[in-house]
Amino acid sequence: MQKKLFVILSALILLSLVLSACGAPATPVAEKVTITIESWRNDDLSIWQDKIIPAFEAKNPNIHVVFAPSTPAEYNGVLNTKLEGGTAGDLITCRPFDASLSLFDKGYLASLTDLPGMENFGDVAKSAWITDDGKDVFCVPMASVIHGFFYNKDMFDKYGIKEPATRDEFFAALKTLKDGGETALVMGTADQWESATMGFQNIGPVYWKGEEGRKALIAGTGKYTDAAYVQTWTDLKDWAPYLPEGYEAVKYPDAQSLFTLGKGAIYPTGSWEISTFEKDATFKLGIFPPYVEKAGDTCYISDHTDIAIGLNAGSAHPEEAKTFLTWVTSDEFAKLYANALPGFFPLSNAKVTLDDPIANEFLSWRQTCESTIRDSYQILSRGEPNLENELWRVSAAVMNLSLTPEQAAKEIQDGLDKWYKP
Amino acid sequence: MYERKSFPHYIFVFLAPAVIIYTIFMVYPLLNSLRMSFYTVTATNQEVFAGLDNYVKLFTNSNFAPRFFGALKNNFIFFAIHMVVQNSIALMLAALISNEKRRGANFYRTVYFMPTVLSVVIIGFIWNLILNPLWGVSKSILEVANLGFLFKPWLGLPTTALPTVALISVWQFIGIPMILFYAALIAIPEELMEAATVDGATAWGVFWQIKFPLIMPTVGIVSILTFVGNFNAFDLIYTMKGANAGPDFATDIMGTFFYRTFFGQQLQLGDVSMGSTVAAMMFLIILTGVLLYTFVWQRNVQNIEM
Numbered sequence: 001m002q003k004k005l006f007v008i009l010s011a012l013i014l015l016s017l018v019l020s021a022c023g024a025p026a027t028p029v030a031e032k033v034t035i036t037i038e039s040w041r042n043d044d045l046s047i048w049q050d051k052i053i054p055a056f057e058a059k060n061p062n063i064h065v066v067f068a069p070s071t072p073a074e075y076n077g078v079l080n081t082k083l084e085g086g087t088a089g090d091l092i093t094c095r096p097f098d099a100s101l102s103l104f105d106k107g108y109l110a111s112l113t114d115l116p117g118m119e120n121f122g123d124v125a126k127s128a129w130i131t132d133d134g135k136d137v138f139c140v141p142m143a144s145v146i147h148g149f150f151y152n153k154d155m156f157d158k159y160g161i162k163e164p165a166t167r168d169e170f171f172a173a174l175k176t177l178k179d180g181g182e183t184a185l186v187m188g189t190a191d192q193w194e195s196a197t198m199g200f201q202n203i204g205p206v207y208w209k210g211e212e213g214r215k216a217l218i219a220g221t222g223k224y225t226d227a228a229y230v231q232t233w234t235d236l237k238d239w240a241p242y243l244p245e246g247y248e249a250v251k252y253p254d255a256q257s258l259f260t261l262g263k264g265a266i267y268p269t270g271s272w273e274i275s276t277f278e279k280d281a282t283f284k285l286g287i288f289p290p291y292v293e294k295a296g297d298t299c300y301i302s303d304h305t306d307i308a309i310g311l312n313a314g315s316a317h318p319e320e321a322k323t324f325l326t327w328v329t330s331d332e333f334a335k336l337y338a339n340a341l342p343g344f345f346p347l348s349n350a351k352v353t354l355d356d357p358i359a360n361e362f363l364s365w366r367q368t369c370e371s372t373i374r375d376s377y378q379i380l381s382r383g384e385p386n387l388e389n390e391l392w393r394v395s396a397a398v399m400n401l402s403l404t405p406e407q408a409a410k411e412i413q414d415g416l417d418k419w420y421k422p
Numbered sequence: 423m424y425e426r427k428s429f430p431h432y433i434f435v436f437l438a439p440a441v442i443i444y445t446i447f448m449v450y451p452l453l454n455s456l457r458m459s460f461y462t463v464t465a466t467n468q469e470v471f472a473g474l475d476n477y478v479k480l481f482t483n484s485n486f487a488p489r490f491f492g493a494l495k496n497n498f499i500f501f502a503i504h505m506v507v508q509n510s511i512a513l514m515l516a517a518l519i520s521n522e523k524r525r526g527a528n529f530y531r532t533v534y535f536m537p538t539v540l541s542v543v544i545i546g547f548i549w550n551l552i553l554n555p556l557w558g559v560s561k562s563i564l565e566v567a568n569l570g571f572l573f574k575p576w577l578g579l580p581t582t583a584l585p586t587v588a589l590i591s592v593w594q595f596i597g598i599p600m601i602l603f604y605a606a607l608i609a610i611p612e613e614l615m616e617a618a619t620v621d622g623a624t625a626w627g628v629f630w631q632i633k634f635p636l637i638m639p640t641v642g643i644v645s646i647l648t649f650v651g652n653f654n655a656f657d658l659i660y661t662m663k664g665a666n667a668g669p670d671f672a673t674d675i676m677g678t679f680f681y682r683t684f685f686g687q688q689l690q691l692g693d694v695s696m697g698s699t700v701a702a703m704m705f706l707i708i709l710t711g712v713l714l715y716t717f718v719w720q721r722n723v724q725n726i727e728m
Contacts, residue, residue: 073664077685080692099689106467190578192668193688246555248578248669254556377689384485386690389666397670402580418484 033320034064036089037309038082040075043276044341051340056327063320073193083108083312090315091324094139094308096128097377103310104131104138110311111136115322117329125347128305128378139308140328143337143344146362147202147270147302150277153284155182155265163288167235170291174242177265184242186264188250195236195395196388198268201374203290204232205300210372218379220422224413225406233398233405240399248400256280270302271362274343278358287358289365303371305347383419390415456705458698476699486683486696490703492671493679496584500675501652503588504595509644512596516603517629531604535597542594546661549590553577577662580672587673591658595651599644606640607633638723646715653708656681676704 037048048067056065068089070078076099082088083103092109094100103109112118113136118126121141129139151163156173159180164170177184189195207228208214216222223229244250244258259267260280267273277285292299309328311321327333334346342356345363354360376388394408403411462472480486515534519527537545552558553576561573576586610633618628656677659667665681667674682690684697 073688076688077665077681077692080686084694095689099691102691190668191664192666244556246573246575246578249553249555249575250578251550254554258556381689384690386688388689389687392666392688393668393670396668400578400580400669402670 032062032064033317034066035091035315035317035321035324036066036068037091037093038075038079038089039067039069039093040072041093041307042069042071045069047340052333052336055332055336056324059327060320060323063323065324073191083314086314088312088314090312090317090321092139092310092312094129094310096305096308096373098379098381100129100139100308100310101131102382104136108313109138110313110315110318111138112140112311112325113137115140115325115329117326120329120331120348120350122349125305128373129308129310139310140325141305141308141347142328143307143341143346144303144305145270145272145307145344146365147198147304148287148289148362148365149202150259150267150269150273151286151288152259152262152265152281153286154262155283156286163286164291165288166295166297167291167293171238174239174266178242183244183258183264184266185239186255186259186267187239187243188247188252188255189396189399190249190251190254192392192396194252194255195399196391197374198270199236199239199399200232200391200395201302201304201376202268202270203235204229204375205302205370205372206290206292206297207231208375209298210300210370214372214375214378217375218422220420224416225409229412230405230409233395233408236395236398237401237405240401243399270304271343271345271359272306274356274358274362275341278342278356285358287361289369299365299369301365301369301371302374303345303366304373304377307344380416380420383416385415385418387412387416452705455698455701458695459702462695463693472695476695480696480699480703489671489674489679490700493674493676494707496673497653497655497675499584500588500591500655501649503585504592504648504652505645507589508592508596509599509641509648511592512599512644513603515596515600516607517633519600520604520607531601534600537594538597540594542657543661545590545594546658550577550662553586578669580669583663583669583672587659587662590662591655594658599648602640602644602647603637606637610636642715642719642723646712646719649711649715650708653704653711676700676707680704 045067053065053067057063066089069075075093076095079088079092080103083092083106088108092103094103094109100109104111115137118137118140125141126137129141130137155177156162159176159182161173161176162169164173174184187194187198205213208216208222208226209228213222213228217224240247244255244264250258255264255267256273256276257280258264260277260282262281262283289299289301309325311318311325315321329348331348331350331352334348334350334352337344338346338352338359339355342354342359343362345359346352354363374388376391380387390412394403394411397403398405398408458469459476460472460474461469462476463469480490515530518524519531519534521527553560555561555573555575555578561570564570564573574582576582614632614636615628618632623631653676655675659673659675659678660681663673663678665678665685665687667678667682680697680700683700684692684694686692
């Protein structure tokens with residue numbers, strides 16, 4: 001009898017141990033609420049911690065904000081897993097268009113249409129984070145980035161090269177630099193996305209005439225096999241001889257270091273590099289917009305609505321998170337953000353003056369050139385195979401000379417035809 | 423009076439911790455992922471039973487089939503390189519260090535085993551640096567030896583990337599088969615070798631006629647461990663080449679294919695049901711290998727009692 005009792009008792013104790021381990025007791029509500037931001041901008045960690053968050057906390061002493069970024073390439077995967085598991089932070093940094101829209105459709109992002117401060121944004125700014133019927137806005141637009149070329153001014157002066165404006169001038173400059181024994185064009189294809197983002201989407205809009213070409217693709221009147229796209233890939237192929245030796249295995253940080261160490265001349269990229277380059281480069285930096293075919297042609301730039309911030313529908317502190325989001329819509333935030341992160345241009349209607357000269361030069365292209373966004377982001381990335389990922393793969397393969405521009409165009413269009421019916 | 427002992431029910435209490443923990447963290451997730459491979463998830467997050475649709479899609483859909491069979495082929499190449507290079511060199515090293523007359527055997531044993539205890543991330547980082555075409559040491563070392571023409575972006579070319587990554591993995595893990603072979607070799611009684619030597623056998627003959635047949639069970643274990651490890655491999659390729667396993671999927675194996683499918687990559691969203699289907703296929707492949715080992719190899723290999 002006693003033995004039986006012992007068995008039952010020990011079983012109960014064990015069970016209670018297991019149960020207590022499963023359900024941790026609810027923590028008492030602290031006075032200070034902590035909200036967490038999910039982001040892929042791990043490069044900006046110190047700016048958020050030292051400049052942006054303290055400015056917010058000074059006004060809202062009862063809210064503590066934590067900026068918790070992951071690496072850019074992993075962000076979407078990590079975020080989706082966290083959202084599915086219910087462990088994601090209160091505020092979600094939003095990728096533009098389809099990636100965030102699907103999060104909203106699945107109920108992971110809350111609607112922010114009624115958020116106080118949303119009226120500070122125009123339709124273009126909101127276009128990347130709005131449902132197709134225009135009813136719900138689900139992220140507060142933060143910034144756009146502009147593509148272009150950085151160059152080493154000292155090296156250009158040494159060879160007497162001027163900023164190239166046309167395709168011929170660009171390749172002539174590359175040739176002069178290469179003949180002089182320099183690494184003319186700094187870029188690698190190992191991480192794949194550089195070839196698509198910094199190559200294809202950078203110089204392409206000039207050929208496909210920006211929005212005109214992008215909308216034609218969506219309408220189905222344009223195809224990736226059209227001359228404009230093949231020409232873009234042909235240019236990338238022609239870049240190959242001017243890239244650093246072994247560029248097939250050169251990664252993005254390698255290329256950044258090579259350029260900031262002064263060992264390369266031209267670096268195709270975008271405005272997001274400004275703060276890193278200004279910090280590390282020991283020479284004079286210059287920028288020029290994507291080259292055109294003939295002198296006097298209209299120039300087109302990729303002015304990509306890149307980053308916004310939304311509310312996790314499952315957040316435990318939605319009110320505090322909304323307080324933060326409303327602050328993000330304010331002029332104060334726009335000013336702070338634009339100047340702390342030169343190269344990320346605010347999307348709100350606030351009049352912001354930038355202190356950084358290079359950032360101002362990038363911004364001035366909005367006046368002289370036509371703006372567009374990356375053509376693979378809106379609508380066209382909804383099916384499989386994923387257009388953006390395919391663009392990475394084929395653009396890298398074209399630069400590695402393992403695909404011809406025509407093959408690349410055909411593979412992309414075939415992939416799109418599989419699921420996209422305009 | 424003699425009383426027949428009742429079944430010792432308290433055994434369940436002692437078994438409970440292990441069974442509960444193992445069930446929660448191993449059995450349940452495994453069964454649940456197998457279950458999910460028979461379901462699809464709709465846009466509104468509803469699970470719908472789909473039968474074998476996911477498997478049909480994996481084998482026939484033009485988005486999945488080329489990636490799946492590509493990853494499978496690469497995985498077999500990856501495995502073949504390990505079997506041929508890793509396990510034969512490991513056997514040779516084990517034979518060398520198990521020779522008691524060789525000086526410094528303990529030192530070499532430690533040195534060969536060292537990379538195994540390092541983190542994969544460190545290994546990936548170091549080799550990425552060594553082979554880096556911009557700052558890597560491989561180029562300058564080759565040029566010193568007048569072999570500069572051998573320099574290539576080994577990790578960047580579709581033809582060389584997979585063998586390069588496989589050889590780095592071999593370099594890291596060679597210690598494990600080596601120690602297993604070593605343990606088996608030193609367990610062989612000295613008398614056998616002495617008798618053979620007296621009968622006039624050469625060292626070469628002793629190894630192949632006496633030692634090798636005696637360590638056949640270990641050869642089997644090493645092979646199956648290599649097989650399971652290679653078809654579960656993911657971390658080194660993810661560290662060195664990312665989830666896209668570039669260039670142009672040249673280093674894509676089952677692990678990276680699963681990761682991309684399940685968790686998504688950049689703008690492509692994760693697909694839980696297709697990811698589970700890939701995971702189920704990995705499970706099936708490994709299961710087949712282990713069953714072959716258990717029922718074919720183990721029954722046909724003599725286990726000699728010593």
